[in-house]
Amino acid sequence: MKAESPGALVRSILSSRLEAQGFYAQGFIGAHAFNSLLGETGVPAGLRERYGTSETRSLAAVALNYSSGIQTMPDWAKEAAGDSPESTEPRLALARFARANWYAEIDRRLLLAVKATKVEAARLGIEIPGTKAWKRLVNSALPEKALALGAGLGWIGKNTILIASGSRGNSSAVLIGLLLCPIDLGLTESSTGEGKPVPGCGSCRRCVEACPTKALGDQGGFFDRKKCIQHWTHIDEEPPAFIRPFLSDRLYGCDICLEACPYFRPDESASCLLGVLGASIPARALLALSASALKTSLKGTVLDRSWISPKALRRNAALSLEYFDKLRPKAPRGMEDDSNYDD
Ligand code: SF4
Ligand code: SF4
Structure with missing residues (x-):
């Protein structure tokens, strides 16, 4: 049996930590597929520079399922x-989605997942860059939906909103977060989402x-x-x-x-x-x-x-x-x- 590369091992740890943070769906894309998607969607050079996409070696996309019942008033x-x-x-x-700052919540949970990944990787003898090198993006100008689709998070409904496919089913009550990773997470294929069947809207x-x-x-x-x-x-x-x-x-x-x-x-x-x-x-x-x-x-x-x-x-x-x-x-x-x- 082929031994897992350190990158693939870190991806597996990160994936479990993202799950522990309660994300509804998650997926990964390698650098090549990431850059191809930026090209296909026409992301200009200035925007790539702003987000430091040239330093991105892998991308993690997540979807957080929000609650709609928040009633507390400021x-x-x-x-x-x-x-x-x-x-x-x-x-x-x-x-x-605007009844609480779920974007900030995604950011908070991504940070916790990265911190926990670093601790666990170090325990296994793998040193990974510090939290600052992992760029967390929410509500960004990058083509979030295209990247979420590339990572296999679900499909885009006829209402043009992501419908995420997760272990708990499908939901469109989600917001997208991106994690630009500074290391190669050992993606042999272009993404973890390839070939994953999604239900779609049908008729x-x-x-x-x-x-x-x-x-x-x-x-x-x-x-x-x-x-x-x-x-x-x-x-x-x-x-x-x-x-x-x-x-x-x-x-x-x-x-x-x-x-x-x-x-x-x-x-x-x-x-x-x-x-x-x-x-x-x-x-x-x-x-x-x-x-x-x-x-x-x-x-x-x-x-x-x-x-x-x-x-x-x-x-x-x-x-x-x-x-x-x-x-x-x-x-x-x-x-x-x-x-x-x-x-
Ligand atoms: S499942 Fe139906 S209502 Fe939902 S996005 Fe697709 S077409 Fe629209
Ligand atoms: S597309 Fe129509 S139903 Fe949907 S948010 Fe806009 S106005 Fe409302």
Whole structure:
């Protein structure tokens, strides 16, 4: 029997440590396949330099299955929410993946997996580079989906979202993380995902039919950003008339095509204590803060991104107040205001 190379041994340790960190799916790609994928997807030289891809000898891709039930609200928003469960204070919804900072959670778990791998490898007499040399990327500008597919993490659904295939089944309630590894992990083939059968969407079209703005086209597998509600929730530009009704009670994101998917399976046992925002934020709490104060309040959350405009979030809050006002039952004519009526 052929002895395992030190690289393959480290991969096997890393794989078990990633599993111990609760990742839903994981896979590896060798340097050659990694660079080919960067080439095929047209990643420019400047971006490769920024991420130091030339030093990457192997890539690990992971998918974390998030929980959708996080309800805790940050302190700055609590007061405006009202204490009573019957409070009718208008609230703005957050997409499920944004209710806590699952990106930071992926980063945290990747770091722990690398640290544990280093300890175990050293115990076996294999020295590997320190944690700084292992670049952890989440929500990066690299072609995450293409790399996740290359590593055999699953398939891209007709809603253009990764549906991960893991030991616990298939789920589209996942976010992707990448680990650029500074050593050759002994991949004799181009990736660990090659030849792994994935179920695919088949004749299902639920997401395509559910998207209210037809952003997924007629057949799916296509995505028109300008028609996507999520896109308009975070940019300053005035939303077109056909999008405005859908901003009614949204702060950020849109889960409609995800929720329509039979594979949308959040893991309610998954825990993330980082950047918690909860399911909704009172519109008035947002409006009470200036755009710069809001930016400070959102630090460390998923909404703390350069492309998410605090101005747009405040606009969403103002729109929602108009929307909720229209929903409020009106007093019958002649009884609009009886506050001055004395018995
Ligand atoms: S996120 Fe919403 S608007 Fe965008 S494609 Fe999905 S259902 Fe359509
Ligand atoms: S809803 Fe159906 S077609 Fe759309 S991503 Fe899910 S399985 Fe695929």
